[in-house]
Amino acid sequence: MKNQQKVVDLIDKREQAKLGGGEKRIASQHKKGKLTARERIDLLLDEGSFEELDMFVTHRCTNFGLDKEKYLGDGVVTGHGTIDGRIVFVFSQDFTVFGGSLSETMSQKICKVMDMAMKMGAPVIGINDSGGARIQEGVASLAGYAEIFERNILASGVIPQISAIFGPCAGGAVYSPALTDFILMTEQNSFMFVTGPKVVKSVTGEDITTEDLGGADVHARKSGVTHFKAESEEEGAMLIRKLISYMPQNNLEEPPLVACDDPIDRLEDSLNSIIPDNPNQPYDMKDIIHAIVDNGEFLEVHRHYARNIIVGFARFNGASTGIVANQPNFLAGVLDSDASRKAARFVRFCDAFNIPILTLVDVPGFLPGSGQEYAGIIVHGAKLMFAYGEATIPKVTVTIRKSYGGAHDVMSSKQLRGDFNYAWPTAEIAVMGAAGAIEILEGKAIRAMTNEEEKKSFIAEKEAEYEEKFANPYQAASFGYIDDVIEPRNTRFRVIRAFEALQTKKVLNPPRKHANIPL
């Protein structure tokens, strides 16, 4: 072949590789409302930044006549590019090639970019759209999965890992996304389950649709497996770009600082009157969050799951910050097992990647009852306590209203190494609420009373006495557990000042192989 022809040949090969499993299958992918592996990468990365690797890799399987069916690239597109100018490594499974199923060589391609991401200290984003293990390759495919799992595990806490699920993700294949930091699913076409509806029916007799078993909605609301639910792949890609903007490239770097045009001393007068006089009346904690962060921008994580606690990313004076906040608007902001696990995982992500945490507290306690006890709330609550207690990143806490009992300790209290603990004048920091306390303290006296009127006024008087003493932040402030009681409208400024003072914070945990968080 003449040299010039070799160049033409290369161009042809590239064009052929770009067609994946062929035009017919691409058309079928589009007909399902799905984009191709390369179209997805183009959406995700800065325009023209993608550099593809391993385009000429083909599988080596000869079973079931597969040696006669080979596609350049073998079912996954891999490489690197940039998001807002910062390098990321990506892999995007190509459903048009054997249904995106995982072969030995596909695994090698994915592992190569994961290894590069670790070497370079850059995030990895995986786009999943696959029929699972390539059936014709048998155990070689299973080994390929395990190679990826091990890399997910070793990369955890070192580089951010994000999984987009834009198609099927079933069987053991679900465990790679589950090992990553964040999962995003789309409302259509995206599903995840360990066993599909047919196996479920044959093993347990349960009749269930694909969507009800493992669609985006159930994983966003019920299981909490997915952190984000997007309406479309386009929206999903934009969400991932935004998410990445809050993170450093790796655990040794700080998150990027962006220019801030929102005045740091902006007073938010509405906050002085946002807390209702009736302590049992809810309000929306998100109103407080939006009022204090830069430009009101808040990227909520796990928006639909365990809504009694809010977690997500925002910025203060341009600095990326994780926010954890009880939500009085849902289940009165109580801590239950799901909320504890949700927040614990978020706190640990922030701690691993040097993202400071602001905690906004309005918590009436842990949710009582056999349901929660049997679900292991003791261990799940301990997870959140553990996560806060071991975290060494800057931690600022603002107690807005209730902070009762064990939940007070858990929510980034001073004794769990909270750096700056502030309270609004509306804060109530106590062992429990007035009604519960008086029932216990004065139960005998109350039961002995026969006159209903007298009983009522006795209870009211005792509760008022208790509230006077404990339904405020000043007892905690008198012990130094609260560093200052602040004017609500000035919260943004005080939080920014606190984080600025913490910029050089250095705290190390005792040396050990690893801690034993109550899993």
Ligand code: HXC
């Ligand atoms: C090889 C596969 C494949 C697989 C799909 N294909 N899955 N090839 N191995 N696992 C091929 C099909 O033969 C077909 O080829 C093409 O991909 C598209 O598949 P369709 O069935 O036509 O697509 P669709 O109707 O959209 O259905 C998608 C699907 C279905 C729901 C994913 O293909 C499916 O159920 N596949 C099998 C899923 C599965 O059981 N996988 C193994 C799970 S166990 P042609 O040539 O017609 O285009 C597992 C263990 C992992 O994954 C363990 C890790 C530890």
